[in-house]
Amino acid sequence: MAIVNNRLTAEQYEQNFSDIHPPFESREAALIEANRCLFCYDAPCMKSCPTSIDVPKFIRQITTDNPKGSAHTILSANILGGGCSKVCPVEKLCEGSCVYNLMNEPPISIAKLQRFSTEKAITEKWPLFRRKPSKNKKVAVVGAGPAGLSCAHALSREGVEVTIYEKESKGGGLMTYGIAAYKVTPQFCEEEVDFITSLGGITIKYHQELGKTVSLADLQHQYDAVYLGIGVGLARQLDIPGETLHGVEDAIRFIYNIRTNGYPATPVGDKVAVIGLGMTAIDAATQAKRLGAREVTIVYRRTQAEIPCTEAELAIAKLDGCRLLWLAAPQEIRGENGHVTQLVCRQMQLGEADASGRRIPVETGETFVLEVDMVIKAAGQMPFEGLISGNQLENRYGKITIDATGSTNLRGVFAGGDCVNGGKEVVDAVQAGKDGAKAILEFLKYFSGFGLHG
Amino acid sequence: MADLSANFLGIKSPNPYWLASAPPTDKQYNVLRAFEAGWGGVVWKTLGSQIKNVSSRYSSVDYNGNRMMGFNNIELISDRPLDINLREIAECVRLFPDRAMVVSLMADNSREKWHELIAQVEDTGAHGLELNFGCPHGMTERGMGAAVGQDPEIARMVVEWVMEKATIPVITKLTPNVHSVVPSGRAVVEGGTNGLSLINTIQSITGIDLDTLVPNPNVAGKSVFGGYCGPAVKPIALKMLTTLSQDPVTSRVPVSGIGGISTWKDAAEFMLLGATTVQVCTAVMKHGFRIIEDLCEGLSNWMDEKGFRTLDEFIGKSVHKLTHWEDLDINYHIVAQIDQTKCIHCGLCYIACEDTSHQSIDLLYGNPYNTYSIREEDCVGCNLCKLVCPVDTCITMVEQRRGDEYVNWMEFQRRGLPLNDH
Ligand SMILES: Cc1cc2nc3c(=O)[nH]c(=O)nc-3n(C[C@H](O)[C@H](O)[C@H](O)COP(=O)(O)OP(=O)(O)OC[C@H]3O[C@@H](n4cnc5c(N)ncnc54)[C@H](O)[C@@H]3O)c2cc1C
Ligand SMILES: Cc1cc2nc3c(=O)[nH]c(=O)nc-3n(C[C@H](O)[C@H](O)[C@H](O)COP(=O)(O)O)c2cc1C
Ligand code: SF4
Numbered sequence: 001m002a003i004v005n006n007r008l009t010a011e012q013y014e015q016n017f018s019d020i021h022p023p024f025e026s027r028e029a030a031l032i033e034a035n036r037c038l039f040c041y042d043a044p045c046m047k048s049c050p051t052s053i054d055v056p057k058f059i060r061q062i063t064t065d066n067p068k069g070s071a072h073t074i075l076s077a078n079i080l081g082g083g084c085s086k087v088c089p090v091e092k093l094c095e096g097s098c099v100y101n102l103m104n105e106p107p108i109s110i111a112k113l114q115r116f117s118t119e120k121a122i123t124e125k126w127p128l129f130r131r132k133p134s135k136n137k138k139v140a141v142v143g144a145g146p147a148g149l150s151c152a153h154a155l156s157r158e159g160v161e162v163t164i165y166e167k168e169s170k171g172g173g174l175m176t177y178g179i180a181a182y183k184v185t186p187q188f189c190e191e192e193v194d195f196i197t198s199l200g201g202i203t204i205k206y207h208q209e210l211g212k213t214v215s216l217a218d219l220q221h222q223y224d225a226v227y228l229g230i231g232v233g234l235a236r237q238l239d240i241p242g243e244t245l246h247g248v249e250d251a252i253r254f255i256y257n258i259r260t261n262g263y264p265a266t267p268v269g270d271k272v273a274v275i276g277l278g279m280t281a282i283d284a285a286t287q288a289k290r291l292g293a294r295e296v297t298i299v300y301r302r303t304q305a306e307i308p309c310t311e312a313e314l315a316i317a318k319l320d321g322c323r324l325l326w327l328a329a330p331q332e333i334r335g336e337n338g339h340v341t342q343l344v345c346r347q348m349q350l351g352e353a354d355a356s357g358r359r360i361p362v363e364t365g366e367t368f369v370l371e372v373d374m375v376i377k378a379a380g381q382m383p384f385e386g387l388i389s390g391n392q393l394e395n396r397y398g399k400i401t402i403d404a405t406g407s408t409n410l411r412g413v414f415a416g417g418d419c420v421n422g423g424k425e426v427v428d429a430v431q432a433g434k435d436g437a438k439a440i441l442e443f444l445k446y447f448s449g450f451g452l453h454g
Numbered sequence: 455m456a457d458l459s460a461n462f463l464g465i466k467s468p469n470p471y472w473l474a475s476a477p478p479t480d481k482q483y484n485v486l487r488a489f490e491a492g493w494g495g496v497v498w499k500t501l502g503s504q505i506k507n508v509s510s511r512y513s514s515v516d517y518n519g520n521r522m523m524g525f526n527n528i529e530l531i532s533d534r535p536l537d538i539n540l541r542e543i544a545e546c547v548r549l550f551p552d553r554a555m556v557v558s559l560m561a562d563n564s565r566e567k568w569h570e571l572i573a574q575v576e577d578t579g580a581h582g583l584e585l586n587f588g589c590p591h592g593m594t595e596r597g598m599g600a601a602v603g604q605d606p607e608i609a610r611m612v613v614e615w616v617m618e619k620a621t622i623p624v625i626t627k628l629t630p631n632v633h634s635v636v637p638s639g640r641a642v643v644e645g646g647t648n649g650l651s652l653i654n655t656i657q658s659i660t661g662i663d664l665d666t667l668v669p670n671p672n673v674a675g676k677s678v679f680g681g682y683c684g685p686a687v688k689p690i691a692l693k694m695l696t697t698l699s700q701d702p703v704t705s706r707v708p709v710s711g712i713g714g715i716s717t718w719k720d721a722a723e724f725m726l727l728g729a730t731t732v733q734v735c736t737a738v739m740k741h742g743f744r745i746i747e748d749l750c751e752g753l754s755n756w757m758d759e760k761g762f763r764t765l766d767e768f769i770g771k772s773v774h775k776l777t778h779w780e781d782l783d784i785n786y787h788i789v790a791q792i793d794q795t796k797c798i799h800c801g802l803c804y805i806a807c808e809d810t811s812h813q814s815i816d817l818l819y820g821n822p823y824n825t826y827s828i829r830e831e832d833c834v835g836c837n838l839c840k841l842v843c844p845v846d847t848c849i850t851m852v853e854q855r856r857g858d859e860y861v862n863w864m865e866f867q868r869r870g871l872p873l874n875d876h
Contacts, residue, residue, distance in 0.1 A: 031519055032519060034519075035518050035519035038800050038802065038844050039802070040799075040800040040801050040802065041800070041801030041802060041804055041805035042801050042804075042817070042824055043800075043801070044799060044822035044823055045822075047821055047822040048822045063518065063519070097822040097823070099798040099799055099800045100798075102798040102799070103798055103845065
């Protein structure tokens, strides 16, 4: 038993990490699907999209041979509409509310059509947007993730000059560093970032970390407004014995390694336990399996009725051969010579329902032992509490508090995305970026003299 | 099991389905395959002076992903030598004596040419002749085809020439490229034709290539008006057929119905409006001869369900259900009703009524599903919401008469009853 890299051949990696939702093979195939769309009025799918993409309109534009119009319809509501078409959990968003579900018919493949309409626009950098004349305003955005990019694009379209400060060497945030490789590739993320910045008026400064290389005070000083889209940080600690043993890994770090170092270079164990059952846990488990781990067990305190991930996500893990252990709460990680060898779990059972109606797992008093050589922790992520509190930003457990306009307690400082909501989906972050841009534009109009400069 | 056999002026066929005069009937190879598949008869591709066709020849109108909702051609009559056509016709008659063999003709514009052609065709053993007065393109320039059909007096004259010579039944095929088919129909019936058929194709332009700006079909950068057919023309054909069935002169002779027939239902409709047989072209050009199976089976099952043992028992049965607008009952009133258990909340009824009809549907906002309900007092019973609804039985129209007695428009005015005040 050991944690090693290079478990598979190049072809095996290629196959294991190929696109999980392949695109339409041809225009005809897309047309067949597009023509199924009923063109609903006040469409449920549109209402179920956090960015309110006019889905019936963009699908109709596919059928009328108006690809530019279709891409524009999508991207004007959601500038990461390309990426979203690959990563959105559509079964609980647009597709989940497609009226065909009510006829017990498969819903329209909205995401697949959205991908069809956006992919070309992004790779060929169609000039779908034009900037308004310069407003002579400068805004700093911290974080080139979905929230920051969306905010920057919306501002730049309005003629604002935007500078993005990003601590990593690439843009895209968790799109680039966190989301499963079989959903979206780092190359696509890079193209998407390039497409967004091809509008002009957006400069991304990489290797710039707020709190280290730049300070919020400096940004407030140099710019007319600041937008924080810094996301959330690493996985929550389990606070159980053995967490520092070699072979205990944070899910976000594990996935980050896959996405930055490549598949062969990322080590994985023979027998892996993944703790948690959110999106991150699923992604870590399936990717561990796809990297060549022999046995992957997902350990979850509750039952299938309470899972935070969607059924569709769970199905991916099951199909990949991941084992699910319900009602199991990690108690201790044991090791030999500093290396993980066992995970001890408490056997739980479901008790009374809590205020939200979810039944609370309670201990049975029994424990059992899993023989493992790697433990991946995915029990939720933690906000950058230190950074946020240190800058006197009002927050709740590290989640930045914003008011109805999108503003933080600091004048001219706005925030959105995971760093505010604690971690939702890409599409929520994109909408947050739009909302932030709107709030900033309002702010710039009324506080034209803002800033310690000039 | 219903008896599908048809008898058109003594021309018998095991079912009422004939292939219309067109490429599917232009050679022995096709016609034998059609007979093997089960077609009741054919009208052989129009014969006359041999011509030369161009390339390309067809174009179509697609609708919401469905191909060939409407079909268009710029072909002429048969481009094969007459003697080969005649030999093949004789062979087909010999091999399938139980099927109808009607031959379409368009001779050059003289009595002698018509007589000569009729004699040659009758020698093949064919059972009937169809006079092509309807081809809307290519032939008109030579004083033939539609030009003949468009001028009732010329049409009457040609039919008189034909009747001098013909010893087998003569069907005259009418062009729809006139404002009414009745004048030409009457003229040819008075000229002696034994039967009628309609419609031939409707002059059209199906579309333009928006890259080259050349209309379809493209022949070396140019195009011409073509002849339109297929499902798109069916409603027009049905109306024209009905006017023949209603007219005291044209209704004296049997009609073979043509125009957009693709299913057994289409065929039943043509027959209900007076057609004795029906002819099909575009549907087989799209799907091949195999559709004959369902054409027969569907019609037979429907006849069984309705208790019709023979075609004659329902031919023409819907003609008298068409009346004049002034005779419609104004007291008849229906309102839409939405079955909420079937509603899928697509909102299509709402937006149609709201934007274009009578603003009679209420929208109760919901996330993501709105609830839609009819305000009966405002509903005029136009059917629009029911027509746009994607769920078949979700919206029904319910009768709510405005009065017990029948009141038509004349009576309504006479009594000075109130008109709308909004
Ligand atoms: C494993 C995993 C899988 C996921 N899968 C999906 C999925 O399938 N579909 C989906 O829709 N969502 C998924 N999500 C959620 C989604 O990735 C996030 O909701 C989304 O990326 C949030 O966008 P954001 O811009 O708010 O934050 P982030 O994407 O986290 O972007 C924040 C950016 O700020 C930068 N940054 C952070 N701190 C600083 C600093 N101090 N100075 C400068 N820059 C800084 C970061 O480097 C990053 O580029 C997943 C998340 C995880 C963790
Ligand atoms: C390619 C093509 C060629 C045709 N040629 C003839 C013809 O030679 N003589 C004729 O009477 N009608 C001709 N027609 C008209 C058809 O016989 C028929 O009247 C018309 O297509 C309507 O029927 P449909 O809707 O079933 O196609 C032709 C139609 C097509 C599509
Ligand atoms: S029948 Fe016409 S008027 Fe009545 S609700 Fe439907 S669309 Fe509106």
